[in-house]
Amino acid sequence: MAYEMLLSPIKIGNMQLKNRVVMAPMLIGMGDFDGKPTEQLMNYYVERAKGGTALIITEITRVNDFHGAAAFAQLSMSKDSHIEPMRKFADRIHEAGGKLAVQLHHPGRQNLGLCIGTIPLLIPFQNIKCVKKLIFKVVPKVGPKLLEKHWCPKVYAPSVTERAKFADSKMRAFSHKQIVNLEKDFIDAAERLQKAGVDAVELHASHGYLIQQFLSPYTNRRTDEYGGSLENRMRFLLNIVKGIKERCPGYPVLVRLTVDECYSYIGKPGVGYDLKEGVEMAKRLEAAGVDAIDVSSASYDTFNYWLEPTSFPVGWRKYMAAEVKKNVKIPVLAANLIRTPEQAEQQLKEGTQDLISLGRPHIADPYFVNKCASGHPEDIHRCICCLYCIQSMEEQAFHGSHTLCSLNPYLGHEGEMDKITEKVGNGRLVVIVGAGVAGLMCAEVLLRRGFNVTIVEKEAVAGGQLNLADKGPGKDKIAWATEDLMTSVTKLGVNIKFNTEATVEMLKEMNPYAVVIATGGVAIKPKSIKGIDNNNVCTSTEILSGAVKLENKQVVVAGSGMTGLETSEYLCKDGNHVTVVEGKNQIAPGMWFQHVDDAMQKLSKYDTRFVTGKMLVEINEKSVVVEDTKTKNRSEIPCDNVVISLGVRSDNKLYKDAKDMFERIYVIGDADKTGRIASATKEAFETALKIK
Structure with a gap:
């Protein structure tokens, strides 16, 4: 069997998993103020469970509404009233064939001051649509200005330190009593999860958030029993683990652990802690009864070393997981910038790790596992590490919306898939001019909806502007977007005419039901610059x-x-x-x-x-x-x-010439408005749904 190890079962504590693929936790922004799972959020996760993933680990889930909220639309387990909604969520994941773990979290110094004390004030208004709409009309205008001027409450942290990159918030240190109370908040939340039928709990001690802040000598400068030595710096985390184990016997506990803060990668060796100390932390967690270590790295200060841009090579940090695995006997899971099933299988066989954690790949393609299991891994839409998911999450948070994906415009529409893919085309012909990412995405959606699609492309290959974007150093992953869309539309039966310049006359002769112009853009050379046409x-x-x-x-x-x-x-x-x-x-x-x-x-x-x-x-x-x-x-x-x-300007001459010649004609992508991959695919998706 192909991918024999990847698809083999494994246990974490007493939790049996059908394969070794885990959906890594990622804030998606589909929750509500109160933190109960919404239908949209459940549909999103259920689709990944239906896609064959063995263990779903949710996004960051707060344990304290006042100082522990990291977003307006995240999950929460801060109250007993969250138990029944979470039970419904767990039941749906189980019905889809998966297991559910919930990641408990506190942002600490990496929080935005705008979130401190705000959530309890907003909860009463979450079901009043007009008020909620007003909130998200005001927040995008006022919020960024308040943050920029630091006119927000201080965030809570183990110690007052230099401001964290990206968050840039003023902070105050927790009192000893507040720390003890917060330990109880985590333990109480874990007990609620067990009562709700959630299969496991994960503690977020990574990416620079609160628990990691206690672990790091850079962010923990306390002089009481919570600071100083490694034993003291681990006290907060180990007290939580001990409390959960005592309160919830037999309940699987995972810890997502930064094992290297990666300051050496940004020219600051000796700051924070390194892999050697991170491995020692993993060993002590195992001794405390933790059932699995979810290996990660870095913090907001070293952002690119846990949430990598396109240029980072796949698997570059697998050495971290391998070092942890050498030193513990409990299962080790890790993301390690894995993008293909071949890479995943190889790292399992090498003994790098026991389970494969996929974050962004699950956003790009919910059906990663099923496509492997069915013998069609070529159908996977691979994540290209463009980071639009994290960028859009941050941008959309102020608008009350959710994360977006450059390659998966279906994201957030999981509950509407039957309607979206309804066969309404009846074989009618749609001609798309241009085989760039916008044209290909539009074709894919139309083909799934039952249309007959012909693409006319003037070049010898598909890709458009992406054929340049993937030529920069380390940007080869960008080519995957074109490759994977081409695989998809080819299997769905597209007809592509390469080396063919579309004209109005040609389009009229083809007699299409609809025309979509996706002719892209051309490089700008301003004539206002004297000498712009010189030979140099x-x-x-x-x-x-x-x-x-x-x-x-x-x-x-x-x-x-x-x-x-x-x-x-x-x-x-x-x-x-x-x-x-x-x-x-x-x-x-x-x-x-x-x-x-x-x-x-x-x-x-x-x-x-x-x-x-x-x-x-x-x-x-x-x-x-x-x-x-x-x-x-x-x-x-x-x-x-x-x-x-x-930059580029829209190449839309054909659209201007043809727009009055056809009843249904649309322009998409750079031909409409120049932008990123995400804007092109989103417009392509929405246009395809308009054609009925």
């Missing part, structure tokens, strides 16, 4: 595609968006000396901070120069002229070549 000027498209090759040159890159930074790294690797010119006052304005951190860390290895607040106005043979956006003063930068990376 090209676009990032030409660099990444290999059409232009530059080596050992002085190069100015105009634009510091992600494409500009990736192009800069690409150029640096070829021995070029790069100066990045950006009109805004910061590098990569508007880009998600993890991508920026990743790119800047890589570029720091080279002598890359950054010039911000200046616009490129003139290109000469051996220099460029830039203008300060405030003072309008001009200066010159010597260079041999200039690479323009100022």
